[in-house]
Amino acid sequence: MNVLFKLHRALLRLEDAFLLTLVAAIIGLPVLQIFSRLFGWQGLLWADQAVRLGVLWLALTGAMIASRHQQHIRIDLLQHFENTRWYGWIQRFTHLCTAIICAIISWHCIGLVRADYGYGDRAFLDLPLWICELIIPLAFAVIALRFAVAALLGQGALKNSPEYGGQHE
Amino acid sequence: MIALITLGLVILALAGLPLFAVIALTTLIGYHFSDIDLSVIGIELYRIADTPLLVALPLFIIAGYVLAESKASHRLVNLSQALLGWLPHGLAIIALVSCAFFTAFTGASGATIVALGALLYPALQSVGYTQRNSLGLVTSGGSLGLLLVPSLPLIIYGVLVQQMNMGPSFTLNQLFLAGILPTLLMIVLLAAWVMWSNRHTKLATQPFSAKAVRQALWAARWEIPLPFVVLGGIYGGWFAISDMAAVTALYVLIVEVALYREVSLKHLPGILEQAATMIGSIILIFGVSLALSNLIIDNEIPEKLLAWIQLYVDSALGFLLLLNVALLVLGAILDIFSALVIVVPLILPVALSFNIHPVHLGIIFLANLQIGYLTPPVGMNLFISSYRFNQPIVSVVRSVIPYALVLLVGLAFITYIPWFSMAFIGP
Numbered sequence: 001m002n003v004l005f006k007l008h009r010a011l012l013r014l015e016d017a018f019l020l021t022l023v024a025a026i027i028g029l030p031v032l033q034i035f036s037r038l039f040g041w042q043g044l045l046w047a048d049q050a051v052r053l054g055v056l057w058l059a060l061t062g063a064m065i066a067s068r069h070q071q072h073i074r075i076d077l078l079q080h081f082e083n084t085r086w087y088g089w090i091q092r093f094t095h096l097c098t099a100i101i102c103a104i105i106s107w108h109c110i111g112l113v114r115a116d117y118g119y120g121d122r123a124f125l126d127l128p129l130w131i132c133e134l135i136i137p138l139a140f141a142v143i144a145l146r147f148a149v150a151a152l153l154g155q156g157a158l159k160n161s162p163e164y165g166g167q168h169e
Numbered sequence: 170m171i172a173l174i175t176l177g178l179v180i181l182a183l184a185g186l187p188l189f190a191v192i193a194l195t196t197l198i199g200y201h202f203s204d205i206d207l208s209v210i211g212i213e214l215y216r217i218a219d220t221p222l223l224v225a226l227p228l229f230i231i232a233g234y235v236l237a238e239s240k241a242s243h244r245l246v247n248l249s250q251a252l253l254g255w256l257p258h259g260l261a262i263i264a265l266v267s268c269a270f271f272t273a274f275t276g277a278s279g280a281t282i283v284a285l286g287a288l289l290y291p292a293l294q295s296v297g298y299t300q301r302n303s304l305g306l307v308t309s310g311g312s313l314g315l316l317l318v319p320s321l322p323l324i325i326y327g328v329l330v331q332q333m334n335m336g337p338s339f340t341l342n343q344l345f346l347a348g349i350l351p352t353l354l355m356i357v358l359l360a361a362w363v364m365w366s367n368r369h370t371k372l373a374t375q376p377f378s379a380k381a382v383r384q385a386l387w388a389a390r391w392e393i394p395l396p397f398v399v400l401g402g403i404y405g406g407w408f409a410i411s412d413m414a415a416v417t418a419l420y421v422l423i424v425e426v427a428l429y430r431e432v433s434l435k436h437l438p439g440i441l442e443q444a445a446t447m448i449g450s451i452i453l454i455f456g457v458s459l460a461l462s463n464l465i466i467d468n469e470i471p472e473k474l475l476a477w478i479q480l481y482v483d484s485a486l487g488f489l490l491l492l493n494v495a496l497l498v499l500g501a502i503l504d505i506f507s508a509l510v511i512v513v514p515l516i517l518p519v520a521l522s523f524n525i526h527p528v529h530l531g532i533i534f535l536a537n538l539q540i541g542y543l544t545p546p547v548g549m550n551l552f553i554s555s556y557r558f559n560q561p562i563v564s565v566v567r568s569v570i571p572y573a574l575v576l577l578v579g580l581a582f583i584t585y586i587p588w589f590s591m592a593f594i595g596p
Binding site (some may be wrong): 016019020023026027028029031033034047051052053055056058059060061062063064065067070071072073074075077078090091093094097098101102104108109111112113115132133136137154 | 179183185190194197208210211215221224226227228230349412414415416419422442445446453454456504580
């Protein structure tokens with residue numbers, strides 16, 4: 001259990017570090033480009049594409065992080081009944097549905113990545129396209145996993161656990 | 170069959186299934202019935218990386234979260250009070266104008282009420298406005314600014330419509346220009362209402378002091394350039410919008426972390442994580458809705474909707490009235506981003522066939538959804554206000570009613586007189 005706990009914490013840290021790297025990249029690269037234009041340098045030809053890809057990766061990493069506490073945008077008609085028992089069960093049910101939907105998407109996106117691996121298409125800097133796409137199945141798998149855990153344990157269990165980073169709000 | 174599936178989706182959405190999952194599920198079901206391979210959703214999601222204009226969105230969200238975390242709101246209120254505090258009703262006008270600016274810069278995330286409202290609510294009462302009046306003013310003011318750059322819903326609308334590639338073309342800059350007059354109109358109407366409803370109230374004013382102005386200017390010296398850089402950069406066309414957003418994010422980070430030192434390096438990762446949560450939620454919804462909107466268009470649903478609407482409505486005026494009512498209802502249930510990504514692909518083709526310019530349509534959409542922030546059951550500002558100021562939700566709703574009605578009058582002007590949106594754009 002202790003090993004799993006440490007592994008989980010390490011993965012959370014990795015996720016955070018990855019996020020910070022992406023943020024630095026999508027701020028840094030455009031600014032670098034502006035300066036190169038200012039000084040008449042050629043700049044990096046691949047920077048625009050890299051930043052756009054960075055936005056995709058940042059967004060999906062953000063979506064993974066949002067699912068740590070199931071903070072995705074939803075219609076909150078029932079939130080006034082938050083402390084009732086049946087609300088908890090409805091929530092577990094919707095978490096389970098979310099997990100299943102994300103698992104289906106992840107599964108089919110793995111198929112897409114494998115197909116593109118086979119075609120050998122290239123993105124910028126000769127980077128294989130399938131590597132650029134990798135975040136999509138990965139993110140949906142992680143989101144599915146987190147919602148599945150929330151469906152099994154109930155949200156309260158995760159909200160208060162410090163090893164899950166606690167609640168930020 | 171379709172009715173049953175739709176009903177199921179609506180029930181799931183109302184039960185609290187995250188909206189990205191609702192939209193994704195709708196898309197997957199649609200693919201299944203149209204014999205499209207489900208992996209196409211991955212191709213559609215990858216289009217996020219092919220949308221240059223989308224780059225601005227995360228950058229402005231980051232800048233907004235960092236700004237909201239600093240004491241920028243204090244300096245903004247101090248400065249405007251030093252400049253306008255001597256005017257009768259000066260503080261109410263300050264409240265409205267600074268709310269509009271702050272909302273535009275921090276996105277539509279409720280930060281305005283939390284950061285600015287906390288300063289303005291007690292200040293308004295201390296100069297003599299009633300508690301109810303102050304509450305209503307701050308709560309409704311918190312939704313102003315949606316139509317001003319760099320507000321996130323405005324950017325989302327622009328990107329969404331440009332993706333669809335329909336109707337008269339326009340640039341994002343034109344859309345940003347279009348929001349200026351409608352915002353001014355709403356501020357003027359709200360200010361007029363405050364003055365009229367408080368015409369018998371005795372209000373305290375503070376004498377004008379050049380020293381206070383100098384002090385406030387000096388305190389805000391690093392932030393004052395920000396609106397000029399952003400607005401000048403975008404309206405003046407010096408930079409591309411995404412470059413502008415990167416410069417803004419970097420500038421805000423340097424100013425708040427290194428110069429004012431109000432956001433510590435230790436807290437920065439946590440703030441960025443919150444920003445990323447917001448970025449992820451919004452762009453994920455945007456991504457799955459790209460897939461859904463293609464499906465909607467392929468299945469000619471807008472045409473069917475148009476045919477159905479034409480059974481009842483045959484003029485642009487009638488259509489706009491119907492649109493207003495529908496958006497007010499939707500705005501009361503859905504949050505602004507989901508309402509945009511779900512409804513725009515359906516309505517844009519219909520609106521075009523009634524000869525409504527996409528820029529004007531966007532302004533109508535956002536002005537409408539802005540009022541949705543103030544209408545129960547899901548009006549976000551009501552809850553934030555109730556929570557922040559420790560007031561029962563019923564009294565917040567009661568305090569907001571006159572302001573919401575004034576905004577409705579503004580909405581009517583904006584909807585039925587296209588000039589407000591199109592004045593700077595030409596025919």
